[in-house]
Amino acid sequence: MTDDPFYDVVIIGAGISGIGAAYRIRERNPQLRFVILERRERLGGTWDLFRYPGVRSDSDIYTLCFPWEPWTRPEMIVDGEHIWQYLADTARKHHLDEHIRFNTYVRSADWDSTTDTWTIRAEQNGPGDRQDKTYRCRFVFFGTGYYDYDNPYTPTFPGIENFTGEVVHPQHWPESLDCTGKRCVVIGSGATAVSLIPTLAQQAAHVTMLQRTPSYMISAPQVEPTAIAIRKLLPLRVAHWLVRWRNAIVGVLLWEVSRRAPEFMKRRLRRIAEYNLPEGYDIDTHFKPPYNPWDQRLCFLVDADLYKAISDGSVDVVTDHIDHMDATGIVLKSGRHLDADVIITATGLQLQALGGITVSLDGEKINPHDRFVYKRHMLEDVPNAAWCVGYTNASWTLGADLTARSVAKLLAYMNSHGYTHAYPHLGKTDMPEQPAFNLQSGYVLRALDVLPKSGTRRPWVVSHDFLRDVVDHRLRPIDDQMVFGRVPAAEAQPA
Structure with a gap:
């Protein structure tokens, strides 16, 4: 020693x-x-x-x-x-x-x-x-x-040993995994899933987001014009201090409004979904959680990227429960079968x-x-x-x-x-x-x-x-x- x-x-x-x-x-x-x-x-x-x-x-x-x-x-x-x-x-x-x-x-x-x-x-x-x-x-x-x-959370999925494709958890993503042209099913709709899926959809043949319960989604721009303007007008450290405090205060207010006026926040989040998803999309099934905003963490989209991927058809959302897995994919409680080449268990930490x-x-x-x-x-x-x-x-x-x-x-x-x-x-x-x-x-x-x-x-x-x-x-x-x-x-x- x-x-x-x-x-x-x-x-x-x-x-x-x-x-x-x-x-x-x-x-x-x-x-x-x-x-x-x-x-x-x-x-x-x-x-x-x-x-x-x-x-x-x-x-x-x-x-x-x-x-x-x-x-x-x-x-x-x-x-x-x-x-x-x-x-x-x-x-x-x-x-x-x-x-x-x-x-x-x-x-x-x-x-x-x-x-x-x-x-x-x-x-x-x-x-x-x-x-x-x-x-x-x-x-x-x-x-x-x-x-x-070392150990992400992965539930026990009946029949997973029968699946002939690849099963991966995002916490231990293999460098060698290539999803180009493959059918991917992502289990989960939390922060990891919503950041992974839009990027994955750019290379995979198709991506399905499989969830038991919907999550609330809020969208933020990747580049925020006001912050850029402040940085151009003020010295870097002053601008950084100002934007940081502004964003911290806005974040606290967002959380407080969610806690004190949940119905108002639900309506605001629904409008974001309605604006970015195709007309007639089933928001009630796929993006209306049975709990209040911030009972679970809000998921942040970048420029509504997940909604855009759903709109262009590269991603679909399935809200259901897993019955078991077989050689070619996932069998749901409803009886529906999701064909998959890769199953990604974004099931949490x-x-x-x-x-x-x-x-x-x-x-x-x-x-x-x-x-x-x-x-x-x-x-x-x-x-x-x-x-x-x-x-x-x-x-x-x-x-x-x-x-x-x-x-x-x-x-x-x-x-x-x-x-x-x-x-x-x-x-x-x-x-x-x-x-x-x-x-x-x-x-x-x-x-x-x-x-x-x-x-x-x-x-x-x-x-x-x-x-x-x-x-x-x-x-x-x-x-x-x-x-x-x-x-x-x-x-x-x-x-």
Whole structure:
């Protein structure tokens, strides 16, 4: 086992969360030593993992990119390759890539309260070589996202073993897969399906979107003229700040209107469908969900691309249930048969907390589900640790940057007061619990027993209101319901 030197901060994950955390921590605490541990061969996280045709953001790039590194291209809705390139360029420009240790898979993190240090155990894979690595640090930042990178969610489909074509999940899209001239059936109608299908339709003979339940669709332009005009009139950083805040506020308002006036929002979304789909199209069957907008995440179309593909006949939508699969396709409960050469199971993700890493306090494993979340990023009674989770109703980066700034602020406070540990503590106060995520999507409901829980009052409630969270970040005292302390100097000194 190779022992690595002591770090002030270990950041796990080199995606949006990890890169953003590294920047904010260094910005406010330039004296701290940090390292970023990344299990993959490249940075980017989600934007390196997902490589299916059409992969793109499902929110605008001005709120998805970092507030400290403006987006310079004209697109507002951006494909995955350009997002990855932005992350790589940003990490290189700010010398954050120099701190990344690639191919390093973190297995466990154990807190020692006698020295106020974390011991991080990992495996590092090199060419023909695997080494066990140990990192020790004062603070650990889990920039691991919230879903399982290795195991997407795929339901059990009776008879799938009889299908003679190819079955793929978008999370593990094979580079060798060529859908040119083939009949493709995409199972699902969530964010992945609606970004995949229009691109797939350009090469496949035909694409069928098979869904059990419709999803709400909203369309956004790929290039937004107002944002372009603002960027021409103002300096880049000023324009970026203005457009980012405008879009963040619009996003919050969209969510609030959906919650407070769902019937109004249903009518607006239906009009978008009616305007872009052929006259007489059966919207009630295929695009009228039996729930309110934002009970599940809205799906974003780019320039109504899915509706246009349906209109030109390259895509059709089938709303039905699968009975079984046979050698040539899918048999539905209605008795209809969908012929297929390729079946794509865009059936969702599996969520997990803390990247699936085993976390222990003084040798005792914790269950994240037993802990309340504090200020959206710390866990009850877990010292010197943060887990970065973005918003489900807005761009991930809005929440990730707030978390990174909060952690940087906490580290500066601890350093200035000589504290070696800090953790949120609720005490014996009874507080009702509720799910941390407020969506009724299948991937959220399946994970209720593995994710941490939200309280019902701040700072223990997991808010989904970016604007209120910004105010909370600026005004709420940093020591609110926090416990700070220090170990004796001799014990705190790393060996």
